[in-house]
Amino acid sequence: MINVSILGYGTIGSGVFQIIRENGQIIAERTGEEITVKSILDLRDFPGDIAEDIIVHDFAEIDSDDSVQIVVETMGGLHPAYEFVKASLEKGRSVCTSNKALVAAFGPELLKIAEDKKCNFLFEASVGGGIPVIRPLRSSLAPDVIEQISGILNGTTNYILTEMTEKGSDFDTVLKDAQAKGYAEKDPTADIEGHDACRKIAILTSLAYGHQLDFEDIYTEGITNITDRDINYAKKLGAKIKIFGSSKKEGEKVSAMVAPKLITVSHPLYSVDGVFNAILIKGNMAGDVMFYGQGAGKLATASAVVSDIMEASKHQGINIKTIWDNQKLGLVPFEESISKFFVRLKGTKADNEAKVSEVFGNVTPVDAGYSDEYAFITEAITEAKYTGASEKLGNVINKIRIDV
Ligand code: HSE
Numbered sequence: 001m002i003n004v005s006i007l008g009y010g011t012i013g014s015g016v017f018q019i020i021r022e023n024g025q026i027i028a029e030r031t032g033e034e035i036t037v038k039s040i041l042d043l044r045d046f047p048g049d050i051a052e053d054i055i056v057h058d059f060a061e062i063d064s065d066d067s068v069q070i071v072v073e074t075m076g077g078l079h080p081a082y083e084f085v086k087a088s089l090e091k092g093r094s095v096c097t098s099n100k101a102l103v104a105a106f107g108p109e110l111l112k113i114a115e116d117k118k119c120n121f122l123f124e125a126s127v128g129g130g131i132p133v134i135r136p137l138r139s140s141l142a143p144d145v146i147e148q149i150s151g152i153l154n155g156t157t158n159y160i161l162t163e164m165t166e167k168g169s170d171f172d173t174v175l176k177d178a179q180a181k182g183y184a185e186k187d188p189t190a191d192i193e194g195h196d197a198c199r200k201i202a203i204l205t206s207l208a209y210g211h212q213l214d215f216e217d218i219y220t221e222g223i224t225n226i227t228d229r230d231i232n233y234a235k236k237l238g239a240k241i242k243i244f245g246s247s248k249k250e251g252e253k254v255s256a257m258v259a260p261k262l263i264t265v266s267h268p269l270y271s272v273d274g275v276f277n278a279i280l281i282k283g284n285m286a287g288d289v290m291f292y293g294q295g296a297g298k299l300a301t302a303s304a305v306v307s308d309i310m311e312a313s314k315h316q317g318i319n320i321k322t323i324w325d326n327q328k329l330g331l332v333p334f335e336e337s338i339s340k341f342f343v344r345l346k347g348t349k350a351d352n353e354a355k356v357s358e359v360f361g362n363v364t365p366v367d368a369g370y371s372d373e374y375a376f377i378t379e380a381i382t383e384a385k386y387t388g389a390s391e392k393l394g395n396v397i398n399k400i401r402i403d404v
Pocket of ligand 1: 129153154155156157191196295296
C-alpha cells in the first residue's frame with residue numbers, strides 16, 4: 001500500500017481525493033499497489049466532508065509521519081509550497097504537483113534533490129491540465145531534437161477569443177461573461193496578460209532542451225489590446241486570433257514568446273476553440289505531434305496529478321531521469337525574432353500608403369471596410385525592424401504577429 005498526503009484541499013486537491021476514491025480499484029490494478037490518502041493539509045476545516053477526519057492543519061504532522069511515501073502539492077503559490085515540497089523530497093518522498101509557478105521557478109533545484117534522494121518530482125498537471133504533455137515530451141519524444149513548440153496554453157483567453165470571434169462581442173463584455181460563468185478568475189490578470197501561458201511555455205521549453213528558461217526572460221503580450229475590429233480583420237483574412245506560447249530552436253539557441261497570433265485554417269491548432277488547450281510539438285524525427293484536451297478543470301487536472309502518483313508508486317526508490325538543469329538556456333534576443341505583422345494605422349489609405357511603403361517596404365493591404373484606418377501585412381521582418389518602422393509612423397492602432 002502507498003500512503004499519500006495531499007497539501008491543499010482546494011479544487012485540484014479535492015479532485016485528486018475524489019479520483020483515488022472513485023477509481024481506486026483500477027488505479028490499484030494498474031499500479032500494482034493500493035493507493036490511500038493518509039492525510040490532507042489545509043488551514044480550513046471541512047465539517048461533514050468525506051475527508052473531514054484526515055484533514056490536518058500543520059505540515060509538521062505530515063513531515064513527521066514516516067508512513068507517508070508520496071506528497072501531492074496542490075496548494076498553488078510559491079510559498080510555503082516550495083518549502084514543503086523541498087522538505088518532502090529531502091526525506092526521499094516523491095512529490096506530484098500541479099503548481100506551474102513552483103515548477104517554472106524551482107524546477108531544476110527540485111529535480112536535482114529528487115535525483116539525489118532517489119525519488120521523483122513530477123508535474124504533469126502543471127502544463128495543459130488534463131492533457132498528457134510533460135510525460136510524452138520527457139519520454140515518448142526523448143529520441144528527438146525538439147524543433148518547435150506552439151501551444152494554446154490558456155483556456156480562459158482561448159474562451160474569450162473564441163467568444164469574441166463567434167459572437168462579435170468586445171473584450172470587456174466577453175471577459176465579464178467569462179467571469180460570471182467561472183471561466184475567468186475575479187482577478188484575470190495572469191490569464192489575460194499571458195503570464196500563465198508564459199510559465200507553461202517556460203516549463204515545456206526547459207524540458208525540451210534540458211536547461212532553464214526563466215519565464216521573466218520571455219517576451220509576453222496578452223490579449224487585452226485585441227478588439228472586435230481585429231477579429232473582423234481576421235475573419236476577412238480567413239484567420240483566427242489565438243494567443244500562443246511558442247518556442248523554436250534556432251541553431252544553438254532558442255527563441256520564445258507569448259503573444260496573440262493570426263492563424264489560418266491550414267494551421268493544426270485553428271479549430272482549438274473555447275476553453276480547450278492544444279500543444280503542437282515538432283520533433284526532428286517524429287515530425288508534428290499534437291496534444292489536445294482540457295487545460296484546466298477539477299477532474300481533468302486532478303487526473304494528471306493521479307497519473308503522477310501512479311508513476312511515482314511504480315518507481316519507489318528509483319529516480320526517473322529528467323534532464324533540466326540550472327544552466328540558462330541560450331535565448332535568441334527578442335529583437336531578432338522574425339514574424340510577419342498585421343498592422344492597423346489611424347487615417348486613410350491615402351494618408352498612409354506612401355509612408356508605409358517607405359518604412360516597411362512591400363506590404364499587402366487588408367480591407368475590412370473601415371474608412372478611418374489603414375491595415376496591411378508586412379513581409380517577414382525582425383521585431384527590431386517592426387519597432388523602428390512603427391515608431392517612425394507613430395499612428396499604429398494595433399499589430400498582431402503571423403508566424404513564418
Ligand atoms: N487559468 C488557467 C487557464 C488554468 O485558463 O488555462 C490552468 O492553468
